[in-house]
Amino acid sequence: MAKLFRAVILGPPGSGKGTISERVASSFGLQHLSSGDFLRENIAAKTEAGVLAKTYIEKGALVPDHVMTRLMLPRLVEMTRHSWLLDGFPRTLAQAEALNSACELDVVISLNIPLETLKDRLRHRWIHPASGRVYNMRFNPPRVQGVDDISGEPLIQHEDDKPEALVARLRHYKDVAKPVIDLYRAKGILHMFSDTETDRIWPYVSSLLSAKIPTDLADAQRATTH
Ligand SMILES: Nc1nc2c(ncn2[C@@H]2O[C@H](COP(=O)(O)OP(=O)(O)OP(=O)(O)O)[C@@H](O)[C@H]2O)c(=O)[nH]1
Numbered sequence: 001m002a003k004l005f006r007a008v009i010l011g012p013p014g015s016g017k018g019t020i021s022e023r024v025a026s027s028f029g030l031q032h033l034s035s036g037d038f039l040r041e042n043i044a045a046k047t048e049a050g051v052l053a054k055t056y057i058e059k060g061a062l063v064p065d066h067v068m069t070r071l072m073l074p075r076l077v078e079m080t081r082h083s084w085l086l087d088g089f090p091r092t093l094a095q096a097e098a099l100n101s102a103c104e105l106d107v108v109i110s111l112n113i114p115l116e117t118l119k120d121r122l123r124h125r126w127i128h129p130a131s132g133r134v135y136n137m138r139f140n141p142p143r144v145q146g147v148d149d150i151s152g153e154p155l156i157q158h159e160d161d162k163p164e165a166l167v168a169r170l171r172h173y174k175d176v177a178k179p180v181i182d183l184y185r186a187k188g189i190l191h192m193f194s195d196t197e198t199d200r201i202w203p204y205v206s207s208l209l210s211a212k213i214p215t216d217l218a219d220a221q222r223a224t225t226h
Pocket residue numbers: 011012013014015016017018019020036088121122124125126134135136138139140196197198199
């Protein structure tokens with residue numbers, strides 16, 4: 001069995017983690033696990049962790065580490081036989097240490113996007129809650145404004161994308177992300193990308209992963225996901 005590949009993508013709200021993760025999933029056959037989407041699934045399903053997490057997310061605050069870890073690690077156990085890309089977790093040093101005790105990472109991608117770019121992107125972000133499909137009125141608009149291309153259901157904007165909640169989230173992100181980035185840099189697995197456009201970052205991410213993911217593994221995984 002080819003060695004599995006484990007990666008994490010870090011970046012502030014609106015940095016393009018989800019956009020790049022989808023491209024990685026379809027190009028390399030890695031499973032994309034978005035902690036934000038997984039949280040919203042748990043909130044919708046009114047699970048114990050979902051009910052608890054909802055109280056923090058509504059304030060634009062971070063969900064406590066033990067709640068996130070208790071939610072994410074069992075999900076990763078279910079994915080033991082897959083290569084995966086984690087998006088939005090770990091977010092803090094405690095979460096990174098919990099993850100590191102559970103598995104070995106091969107690559108950590110860190111997106112470094114200017115604040116004004118983030119604000120502009122999130123102002124125009126629309127989401128289809130049921131599927132997690134993400135649109136942007138400037139970057140990838142839906143065919144019909146306010147309507148999901150696939151289901152025809154209405155698109156929404158996340159409460160915590162509103163400018164007033166966004167400032168709190170961005171400040172939180174900077175405070176908690178630095179030790180996580182430093183940890184992975186010290187491990188020698190951090191790769192930082194800075195730009196204002198995903199389409200300019202993507203070729204670099206793609207060539208990094210092409211060099212890191214064994215070709216037989218990528219071919220095998222593409223075969224299973226298509
Ligand atoms: N204008 C523009 N918008 C982009 C670009 N890349 C992504 N977006 C849009 O910007 C918004 C944020 O992108 P996401 O992929 O959701 O970013 P994220 O890091 O996953 O965001 P969170 O889930 O909030 O952490 C979405 O509406 C994307 O469609 C880009 O290069 N230019």
